[in-house]
Amino acid sequence: xxxxxxxxxxxxxxxxxxxxxxxxxxxxxxxxxxxxxxxxxxxxxxxxxxxxxxxxxxxxxxxxxxxxxxxxxxxxxxxxxxxxxxxxxxxxxxxxxxxxxxxxxxxxxxxxxxxxxxxxxxxxxxxxxxxxxxxxxxxxxxxxxxxxxxxxxxxxxxxxxxxxxxxxxxxxxxxxxxxxxxxxxxxxxxxxxxxxxxxxxxxxxxxxxxxxxxxxxxxxxxxxxxxxxxxxxxxxxxxxxxxxxxxxxxxxxxxxxxxxxxxxxxxx
Amino acid sequence: xxxxxxxxxxxxxxxxxxxxxxxxxxxxxxxxxxxxxxxxxxxxxxxxxxxxxxxxxxxxxxxxxxxxxxxxxxxxxxxxxxxxxxxxxxxxxxxxxxxxxxxxxxxxxxxxxxxxxxxxxxxxxxxxxxxxxxxxxxxxxxxxxxxxxxxxxxxxxxxxxxxxxxxxxxxxxxxxxxxxxxxxxxxxxxxxxxxxxxxxxxxxxxxxxxxxxxxxxxxxxxxxxxxxxxxxxxxxxxxxxxxxxxxxxxxxxxxxxxxxxxxxxxxxxxxxxxxxxxxxxxxxxxxxxxxxxxxxxxxxxxxxxxxxxxxxxxxxxxxxxxxxxxxxxxxxxxxxxxxxxxxxxxxxxxxxxxxxxxxxxxxxxxxxxxxxxxxxxxxxxxxxxxxxxxxxxxxxxxxxxxxxxxxxxxxxxxxxxxxxxxxxxxxxxxxxxxxxxxxxxxxxxxxxxxxxxxxxxxxxxxxxxxxxxxxxxxxxxxxxxxxxxxxxxxxxxxxxxxxxxxxxxxxxxxxxxxxxxxxxxxxxxxxxxxxxxxxxxxxxxxxxxxxxxxxxxxxxxxxxxxxxxxxxx
Numbered sequence: 001x002x003x004x005x006x007x008x009x010x011x012x013x014x015x016x017x018x019x020x021x022x023x024x025x026x027x028x029x030x031x032x033x034x035x036x037x038x039x040x041x042x043x044x045x046x047x048x049x050x051x052x053x054x055x056x057x058x059x060x061x062x063x064x065x066x067x068x069x070x071x072x073x074x075x076x077x078x079x080x081x082x083x084x085x086x087x088x089x090x091x092x093x094x095x096x097x098x099x100x101x102x103x104x105x106x107x108x109x110x111x112x113x114x115x116x117x118x119x120x121x122x123x124x125x126x127x128x129x130x131x132x133x134x135x136x137x138x139x140x141x142x143x144x145x146x147x148x149x150x151x152x153x154x155x156x157x158x159x160x161x162x163x164x165x166x167x168x169x170x171x172x173x174x175x176x177x178x179x180x181x182x183x184x185x186x187x188x189x190x191x192x193x194x195x196x197x198x199x200x201x202x203x204x205x206x207x208x209x210x211x212x213x214x215x216x217x218x219x220x221x222x223x224x225x226x227x228x229x230x231x232x233x234x235x236x237x238x239x240x241x242x243x244x245x246x247x248x249x250x251x252x253x254x255x256x257x258x259x260x261x262x263x264x265x266x267x268x
Numbered sequence: 269x270x271x272x273x274x275x276x277x278x279x280x281x282x283x284x285x286x287x288x289x290x291x292x293x294x295x296x297x298x299x300x301x302x303x304x305x306x307x308x309x310x311x312x313x314x315x316x317x318x319x320x321x322x323x324x325x326x327x328x329x330x331x332x333x334x335x336x337x338x339x340x341x342x343x344x345x346x347x348x349x350x351x352x353x354x355x356x357x358x359x360x361x362x363x364x365x366x367x368x369x370x371x372x373x374x375x376x377x378x379x380x381x382x383x384x385x386x387x388x389x390x391x392x393x394x395x396x397x398x399x400x401x402x403x404x405x406x407x408x409x410x411x412x413x414x415x416x417x418x419x420x421x422x423x424x425x426x427x428x429x430x431x432x433x434x435x436x437x438x439x440x441x442x443x444x445x446x447x448x449x450x451x452x453x454x455x456x457x458x459x460x461x462x463x464x465x466x467x468x469x470x471x472x473x474x475x476x477x478x479x480x481x482x483x484x485x486x487x488x489x490x491x492x493x494x495x496x497x498x499x500x501x502x503x504x505x506x507x508x509x510x511x512x513x514x515x516x517x518x519x520x521x522x523x524x525x526x527x528x529x530x531x532x533x534x535x536x537x538x539x540x541x542x543x544x545x546x547x548x549x550x551x552x553x554x555x556x557x558x559x560x561x562x563x564x565x566x567x568x569x570x571x572x573x574x575x576x577x578x579x580x581x582x583x584x585x586x587x588x589x590x591x592x593x594x595x596x597x598x599x600x601x602x603x604x605x606x607x608x609x610x611x612x613x614x615x616x617x618x619x620x621x622x623x624x625x626x627x628x629x630x631x632x633x634x635x636x637x638x639x640x641x642x643x644x645x646x647x648x649x650x651x652x653x654x655x656x657x658x659x660x661x662x663x664x665x666x667x668x669x670x671x672x673x674x675x676x677x678x679x680x681x682x683x684x685x686x687x688x689x690x691x692x693x694x695x696x697x698x699x700x701x702x703x704x705x706x707x708x709x710x711x712x713x714x715x716x717x718x719x720x721x722x723x724x725x726x727x728x729x730x731x732x733x734x735x736x737x738x739x740x741x742x743x744x745x746x747x748x749x750x751x752x753x754x755x756x757x758x759x760x761x762x763x764x765x766x767x768x769x770x771x772x773x774x775x776x777x778x779x780x781x782x783x784x785x786x787x788x789x790x791x792x793x794x795x796x797x798x799x800x801x802x803x804x805x806x807x808x809x810x811x812x813x814x815x816x817x818x819x820x821x822x823x824x825x826x827x828x829x830x831x832x833x834x835x836x837x
Binding site for chain 2: 070074079080081087153203207208210211213214215253255256258259260262263264265266267268
């Protein structure tokens with residue numbers, strides 16, 4: 001059953017991804033040495049897509065876990081379930097990945113509590129060991145297993161940093177928003193927008209990114225541009241699509257929203 | 269709303285718009301009521317905008333502000349150095365300015381084609397048809413923007429001659445040359461022009477004051493505006509801040525060191541107990557044990573009514589902050605598990621209990637859970653740099669940095685007090701290594717009452733900034749708190765300095781060391797930097813992602829409270 005589950009988690013079609021700074025080579029080298037990888041960058045810049053792309057490229061199943069404060073060690077490792085008056089052990093996603101050689105991706109890892117993350121320590125050094133205290137079991141992980149984590153190092157998360165003892169187990173790749181031409185290509189590929197319109201949407205994103213750290217915590221991300229493009233593809237007027245996908249999610253402040261609308265109009 | 273808050277919150281959209289378009293950092297204030305100008309005005313990056321519109325204007329105030337900000341931003345981006353008016357008649361100055369408006373707007377539209385749509389609504393009503401100089405100028409501005417023909421041959425020809433120079437659009441000299449000729453032609457038509465009655469059209473455009481290098485003192489309305497910024501500049505120049513580094517000299521042992529001779533031998537509060545603190549010397553790469561002496565000094569009190577008054581003037585900001593604080597409190601859920609009673613079954617505990625025969629046979633099963641809301645803020649210590657540099661009056665601000673720090677503290681007190689946070693507000697300054705002063709305006713566990721407010725009102729800014737010692741002392745105070753998270757929020761201009769230190773890097777490296785020591789003890793440090801040019805210095809001390817630089821000091825009150833709330837999330 002686990003084998004079929006893992007097969008379902010395999011990425012069969014190539015996820016579209018445009019390399020920007022040699023990150024594909026870096027990841028492949030890290031995988032070859034089974035060095036756990038940390039992806040750092042702003043939200044919506046393509047970290048998750050990159051992991052999917054690499055899982056496809058390396059032909060490994062991909063198990064993604066969105067981290068949050070409620071995530072416990074047993075959510076990662078597994079637990080006993082009651083079934084017909086008997087008990088049955090259910091592997092958690094991390095155990096499953098470690099047992100059968102998948103790539104395990106902990107998204108927004110700093111959102112998880114530090115004590116929860118300690119379970120990954122023996123997995124991420126040369127022991128490559130996973131221990132399941134509830135089952136009194138410990139096993140060496142599958143040779144194809146790799147742990148990947150991501151986080152967005154902004155000043156908002158200054159208090160949610162990882163422990164040095166956790167950080168130092170990873171090799172890290174820095175992500176940013178793609179360069180203008182690459183971002184335009186991505187947008188055209190993802191949404192089939194006309195080039196001139198894609199260029200104008202990217203100009204909107206560039207303008208809002210200048211407000212980062214001033215009026216906004218983050219500017220418009222590549223993901224938000226794709227959302228806007230998708231709405232336009234469904235026949236929504238360009239300005240209305242931008243209002244819904246770009247302006248409204250970014251701010252609740254009416255005056256700032258008016259300025260962002262003006263940015264949208266200025267670029268169109 | 270008082271003038272301080274008004275300036276802080278005034279035209280935030282227009283400011284954001286200018287930044288988004290070309291990364292410009294505009295300082296925007298309301299046009300003083302006494303100014304006779306009916307148009308916006310700029311001088312350098314300072315922009316004065318209308319806070320209300322005359323009844324004759326039907327446009328939306330927000331639209332006018334955005335259009336004006338974009339227009340002035342285009343001047344700042346494309347206009348270059350101000351024109352020299354020498355040898356020009358007033359009609360020529362007006363025409364050159366008008367052509368310059370058209371030139372920078374056309375260039376702006378090359379980058380942002382949609383800007384034209386932002387400005388077009390202001391050209392919808394046709395200009396007056398009278399054949400006066402002012403009317404012809406309005407018609408020329410209209411014709412240049414809309415591209416439409418005008419019944420007047422001079423207007424049409426002027427437009428054609430401007431458009432014929434499209435290739436030279438990047439060169440501001442051509443408008444000066446063309447405007448000079450057009451002005452001569454208009455003069456030959458014997459149409460009188462009175463610069464005092466002339467109003468630039470349309471309504472969003474500035475009054476051209478910032479385009480010219482004028483003898484501004486001779487212009488009554490200009491003098492008033494300029495006076496304000498001159499006063500601020502003078503205040504900055506008059507305050508030597510705490511950068512009083514004396515020349516290099518060996519220390520008492522004759523070894524090469526970072527220290528100069530202290531100017532005062534006896535500390536101000538020598539009778540108070542002194543706490544020794546070590547200091548990191550990066551040159552010898554080791555700590556100098558018990559090198560600095562810190563004294564907790566009494567805080568002079570003053571009338572808190574002033575603070576209360578300034579707090580009233582931040583009513584709008586305060587309401588927003590309180591809403592954010594109460595939302596935050598409501599969001600802090602706590603899940604309790606393995607209880608002997610509770611509103612829901614703790615499934616995990618139930619399964620574990622049924623699996624363990626020992627547990628299931630003894631006592632009440634702990635298989636229930638409960639979710640409730642609880643405030644679990646970090647222990648928060650706000651540490652204010654109370655050195656001389658706080659007396660600086662930021663350009664264009666009616667308040668000194670010290671007054672803003674007082675207002676920020678009062679707003680913080682009001683915000684945090686409403687949700688009963690465990691927090692403290694301390695300050696520090698220094699006068700050499702043996703005389704570091706530390707002030708507790710409001711301590712942990714103390715109520716934020718009239719005594720605390722009186723101490724805040726009496727806050728003074730003087731002497732220097734021995735940051736590292738203060739960080740160590742504040743770190744100790746936080747270390748003693750029983751809280752899961754401990755946050756030290758430092759407000760400083762980012763330049764540690766003292767009278768007995770001449771090496772500009774020495775105190776910065778010591779402060780970095782102190783921050784690291786604090787981190788090892790579970791205290792996270794974060795800095796609000798009051799000098800937007802101090803990024804590298806602040807980054808050195810606090811680390812990347814652990815600071816926020818204020819490009820406008822007037823935002824300190826709101827930002828301090830917002831950050832404190834954010835850290836409680």
